[in-house]
Amino acid sequence: LIELRQVSKVYRMGGVEVHALRGVDLQVEAGEFVAIMGPSGSGKSTCLNLLGLLDRPSSGEYRFEGQNTASLSEVERARLRNRRIGFVFQSFNLLPRATALENVELPLVYAGVRDRRRALAALRAVGLEHRAGHLPSQLSGGEQQRVAIARALVMRPALVLADEPTGNLDSLASVEIMSLLQTLNQEGITVVMVTHEPDVAAFARRVVQFRDGRIVSDRPQQAR
Amino acid sequence: LIELRQVSKVYRMGGVEVHALRGVDLQVEAGEFVAIMGPSGSGKSTCLNLLGLLDRPSSGEYRFEGQNTASLSEVERARLRNRRIGFVFQSFNLLPRATALENVELPLVYAGVRDRRRALAALRAVGLEHRAGHLPSQLSGGEQQRVAIARALVMRPALVLADEPTGNLDSLASVEIMSLLQTLNQEGITVVMVTHEPDVAAFARRVVQFRDGRIVSDRPQQAR
Ligand SMILES: Nc1ncnc2c1ncn2[C@@H]1O[C@H](COP(=O)(O)OP(=O)(O)OP(=O)(O)O)[C@@H](O)[C@H]1O
Ligand SMILES: Nc1ncnc2c1ncn2[C@@H]1O[C@H](COP(=O)(O)OP(=O)(O)OP(=O)(O)O)[C@@H](O)[C@H]1O
Ligand SMILES: [Mg+2]
Numbered sequence: 001l002i003e004l005r006q007v008s009k010v011y012r013m014g015g016v017e018v019h020a021l022r023g024v025d026l027q028v029e030a031g032e033f034v035a036i037m038g039p040s041g042s043g044k045s046t047c048l049n050l051l052g053l054l055d056r057p058s059s060g061e062y063r064f065e066g067q068n069t070a071s072l073s074e075v076e077r078a079r080l081r082n083r084r085i086g087f088v089f090q091s092f093n094l095l096p097r098a099t100a101l102e103n104v105e106l107p108l109v110y111a112g113v114r115d116r117r118r119a120l121a122a123l124r125a126v127g128l129e130h131r132a133g134h135l136p137s138q139l140s141g142g143e144q145q146r147v148a149i150a151r152a153l154v155m156r157p158a159l160v161l162a163d164e165p166t167g168n169l170d171s172l173a174s175v176e177i178m179s180l181l182q183t184l185n186q187e188g189i190t191v192v193m194v195t196h197e198p199d200v201a202a203f204a205r206r207v208v209q210f211r212d213g214r215i216v217s218d219r220p221q222q223a224r
Numbered sequence: 225l226i227e228l229r230q231v232s233k234v235y236r237m238g239g240v241e242v243h244a245l246r247g248v249d250l251q252v253e254a255g256e257f258v259a260i261m262g263p264s265g266s267g268k269s270t271c272l273n274l275l276g277l278l279d280r281p282s283s284g285e286y287r288f289e290g291q292n293t294a295s296l297s298e299v300e301r302a303r304l305r306n307r308r309i310g311f312v313f314q315s316f317n318l319l320p321r322a323t324a325l326e327n328v329e330l331p332l333v334y335a336g337v338r339d340r341r342r343a344l345a346a347l348r349a350v351g352l353e354h355r356a357g358h359l360p361s362q363l364s365g366g367e368q369q370r371v372a373i374a375r376a377l378v379m380r381p382a383l384v385l386a387d388e389p390t391g392n393l394d395s396l397a398s399v400e401i402m403s404l405l406q407t408l409n410q411e412g413i414t415v416v417m418v419t420h421e422p423d424v425a426a427f428a429r430r431v432v433q434f435r436d437g438r439i440v441s442d443r444p445q446q447a448r
């Protein structure tokens with residue numbers, strides 16, 4: 001489904017260069033459930049942003065469903081992001097002036113589909129239908145995170161990329177979200193998730209470890 | 225040092241009322257190290273915001289250093305927040321157009337103190353002096369969180385309130401931050417920290433459990 005070949009990412013700030021990714025090779029087949037782990041600043045979010053077509057590699061190749069993403073137009077990238085990829089941001093990225101329900105509806109509206117019931121079902125799946133009318137500023141941290149998860153899942157994408165999806169959730173809410181991702185994965189959705197919590201990574205069938213912009217290990221494991 | 229007596233907080237949104245806190249009693253002495261835990265949406269951040277004078281109770285009394293906070297003027301509240309309380313927000317709340325160093329300097333500038341070396345020392349204490357010139361958008365999630373921690377500590381406040389300070393940190397960075405808080409606590413700084421991670425709560429000497437806006441348990445424990 002996705003393939004990174006010798007991908008590097010360099011951020012240039014004035015005279016300084018930050019090598020966030022240094023020659024990463026990663027292949028994920030359809031239906032896999034992968035956990036990405038590693039120290040703070042090791043390049044996990046940078047990698048996930050490239051996989052989600054939110055940024056471009058400085059060098060190397062990224063193939064999505066066999067196609068070289070470098071040859072895609074901006075419109076094609078946006079269309080792929082909207083229909084095939086669900087992205088849960090580390091900082092949620094909810095629209096501040098839209099309610100929880102409107103935030104979850106956003107990908108549907110963007111795709112030209114108007115389906116309030118489907119958005120409400122996504123909110124119900126993360127346990128938040130009772131907060132549908134709240135703005136993000138009227139939600140707790142973990143509730144905002146769950147709205148971001150519902151928004152990523154509402155289009156039933158082929159690939160879900162989740163960046164620390166349980167960072168603000170207590171253990172019960174975390175297990176509920178991981179069970180939801182597991183159910184979707186069993187239905188065929190590919191999941192690539194960044195986490196720093198071993199209890200959460202235990203739900204994946206493969207763990208990729210990052211350090212200083214490189215992959216230092218990539219192993220299958222027995223999932224929880 | 226701080227005392228909540230029958231404190232309630234009701235958020236009113238149009239016709240709906242959300243009872244985030246329902247009659248909370250909490251007393252914390254100077255020098256304590258308290259962990260606040262509980263499910264997502266149970267009122268932990270609401271409680272911490274009241275303790276940090278960022279919001280006011282709907283009913284009940286909050287005494288800070290023996291003084292009833294209801295009798296304080298806005299100027300006195302802001303002065304107390306700036307000099308006596310360090311606050312680490314769940315969503316970091318960094319100024320987007322200021323560098324990491326400038327964000328850490330902010331409380332000093334606000335107090336009329338100009339001390340770049342002290343701000344740099346605070347950044348060094350959280351392991352980020354090599355990112356001093358980065359804007360928040362040029363930092364990883366865990367790095368932003370650590371800048372927010374450095375900013376809360378730079379004034380050496382009497383009270384540090386930290387809301388999920390390790391939510392985006394890997395276990396090594398988490399232990400480094402908790403050791404830093406422990407050292408400051410041994411020097412006399414009172415720490416009240418919200419966390420959903422048992423490994424992090426283990427550093428505290430007292431654990432307060434919230435559920436549905438109430439405190440359901442409050443017990444001393446042997447710290448790590
Ligand atoms: N400004 C607001 N207006 C309306 N409701 C609010 C507001 N802020 C918080 N709430 C609600 O109050 C409840 C408590 O929120 P709070 O942020 O204190 O929870 P929390 O324990 O910190 O949760 P989390 O662990 O998810 O961060 C939540 O259900 C939330 O939806
Ligand atoms: N826009 C940017 N400009 C410059 N440097 C950046 C930018 N974004 C990230 N970085 C740097 O690149 C490195 C990798 O960042 P990245 O966000 O991928 O880390 P991460 O593994 O997700 O960390 P965390 O676990 O803390 O979220 C970090 O050291 C960060 O400072
Ligand atoms: Mg990250």
Ligand SMILES: [Mg+2]
Pocket residue numbers: 140141142268269270314387
């Ligand atoms: Mg909270």
